[in-house]
Amino acid sequence: MPVGSLSTSILASMIQVNNVPPPPLRSIPRLRLRKTINYSRLNALCHIRGLESSRHSPLYLEAHNKFIKQYPQIFRHEKIVLPEVPPQIDKSKSGLKAAKKHSLEKSHNVSTYIRQVRGCFDEEEISPEAFLEFLDILKKLPVHRTAQEHKTVWKILKSIQALTSQLSNEDLKILSKKVMSETWIKGSTVIGEDGLYVILTGQARHCLKVFRSLTEENDSVISSLSRESFLFDAKLKDSTVIELYVPSKKLTLKKWSVFGSLKYTPEMDESERAVVIDDDCEILKIPTKEYEKLKLEKVKQENAYKLKLIRKCPFYESWPTLSIWELVSLTKFKVFPPGHVLVECGTVISFVGYINSGYCNIYRNIVGFVDLPANKVKKVKKLVYMGQLKEKESFGEISILLQEPFTCTIITGREVEMAVIEDKDIHALDPVTKELMIQTAKPTFEHLTEEDIKCKYIKTVQEKEWKYFKNKTIKRILHCNGVRPGFGKWKHHWPSFPKNFKNTVIS
Template sequence: MPVDSLPNSILAHMLAINNVPPPPLRSLPRLRLSKTINYGQLNALCHIRGLKSDQHSSLRLEAHDAFIKQYPQIYLHEKTVLPKVPHLADKRKSAVRLAEKKHQPAMPHNISAYLREARGGPSIDEEEITEEKFQEFLNILKKLPVYRTKHEHNMVWKILKNIPALTSQLSKEDLKILSKKVMSETWIKASTVTGDDGLYVLLTGQARRRIKVFRSLIEENDSIITSLYRDSFLFDAELKDSTVAQLYVPSKKLTVKKWGVFGSLKGGHEMNESDRSVVTDYDCEILKIPAKEYEKLELEKVKHENAKKLKLIRKCPFYETWPTLSIWELVSISKFKTFPPGHVLVESGTVISFVGYISSGYCNIYRNIVGLVDLPINKVKKMKKRVYMGKLKEKESFGEVSILLQAPFTCTIITGREVEMAVIEDKDIQGKCMNVI
């Protein structure tokens, strides 16, 4: 090993052993010291027997050879970490999967599925709901809701939220609440199921929608009357005069199959008869979402929203001393609205069309000022500028004076960010609240 590669401390030690005076520190070569040294090996190296013997001693030569041999061991060599090589097997698997997806045969074009979806029919993924899972779903619906576990409630909700006819009428939150109130009903063949008291979902079997027809009672060969008599279907009849009857009969074309929906949550008297009632062709299991439960849910939402409005208006500065009855008059005619950032609520010089109570967000207030701008050749020009005056924050209101006195606004109000506020339109406040404010 060349001497130049030895650290200064080792080199100085060797020179001292050989009775050679150490050179000045500046004359020593500038060497790069290792960052990691095994000090145990260094200590053993410095205490090799014979290093301090006489210059011509054979023991000293052996010690020198041992020193040169063991010297590299004082350094701790760091293991070189090579970059990770991706497994070729994983790449091959991913490539095979991609190729399988590309060469996967296209599904046959089933026009009936598209027609059902266009008509609002069921388009639920049957492959996702296995037969075992569906049977468990039916067994859960047979239980009273109070006896179902949390897992069973979640399972009912996960299946119901996949039915497009339900999600188109109910939000996810409403459907989750109503899913804890649903039950299934068993209807035998040739039963007439009327959906006046709820929304119904056919789970098993098949049914036909009822339609309204007018038939003469004196015709002998009437195909509909003969068919009803042959199939022993019950039907409703209302006499219009002595010879004509209004009949509600099952249609041959309008069938309701699995996951089909009929009835209404908002009262079915104003619906078409075909959407309101069906006649079962087989024994059927039908899920019912009661209209009463939906009505309770809507009332609870209105109650919660009115409480929020009452709290909001009461905390506005000008309404803190108002009696609760007067504030309720405002609550009954107010509605929550949301405005995006940068929306101009009212321009300066115009009468505002509503009173606003800010629930969240803020609005910036600007004043239009006319100023003079210098132009070349000793000329000036008038220009309008918006000067920032302040902001309207949460639990603050505006617009009362402008509506009641029909006075134009002297400022421009623009939303600073998304703003939710309770709004009372001018037509409502002029008619109902004149004696309140």
């Protein structure tokens, strides 16, 4: 079949498929383009190699089969867009939690993400079953609780923001093994001076201090005493004036509310700690005594760590323990950033330092010469690196006690944590301890002489000049021979093929 008759039959069938009446052959070039036909693919099909051959040749049959196989591809299939199905709202607990979690993901509050990292959650996320289990655990003595029950109490205490704002995570974990719940009946007055209280069930009100005259008959507060079922604390300030603690209607405490204090402060007004119970309440109590024990235990561990640090310093290896304990009570841990100048050459240091972590670089001052244009030379003070002060080393004892200026400059190499004793505390030591410190301690890098510093400076300058000369010479030689670093002969990293690259077989 000739090419013209084949293309005509194809076009006629194509037009019939699209429900268009077949036009005369002369009007085929004037056909109106349809949006459902891909004319570029149709043009490619009509120019398949082999359609121009004779009808009985194998090349024609192969081209015809390829044409028929690829013929359906000329029609464009429009995608049917279905209407969007609205998401179903799951009213179950898991759906509420998922919705809340989704809202937290969109939140811009930094505290939300901090609580997630620490493994904390809000009070609203505690299920009723978990809360009842929490109440049953608190009624047990701490010695009768299992490890899993202690962990449950700790997790729920972490969700109370009023507690996490006053206690660290580690402190809360320790105190959670000591807390218990107390039951208070309606009308009772709780004075929160011996601990921190958390209301678990029920409701309470803060007390306000009110002064009233006994002679006034129309006083609303005095007349309401007979109608109230609460017990009021009253003090007679004068023959005609009485001091009352009246429950406030505005300052209401509900579930998870906190009152009291972990630290006993006598100056705190009693009305700020007093609470009147409206309903029968279950109240969690964190005793002040347990908190004080926790602080003493932390201080004890920190002092033991300081004692171990000072004992490992070379100057204090032969010191008696009692003398080291006098230093331990005066030390405080401080952290210095990298590049911080601790002391400059020619000044008296203001503290004694015991390096716990990190290191410090030691520099000495020297007068060097700098070349200037027109064959001139200028004197400049420069710092020469001489060594390091590493972990478990101390410095500054001789400078403070003998008021001798430092002969070197000390700069932190990286972040340094050290135990520090201020100069005023050093001077307040007893004479025996100060004499012992003078006898055992030595000035920092006292073995360095002027000759050592000059040799070190000359060596440093020579190494710097040789490195500069070597790099300059290598670059000059490579540039003269046409060699460029990073551009080899056999390896090319092209981001795209060059325009003059004609071989399209390479992938």
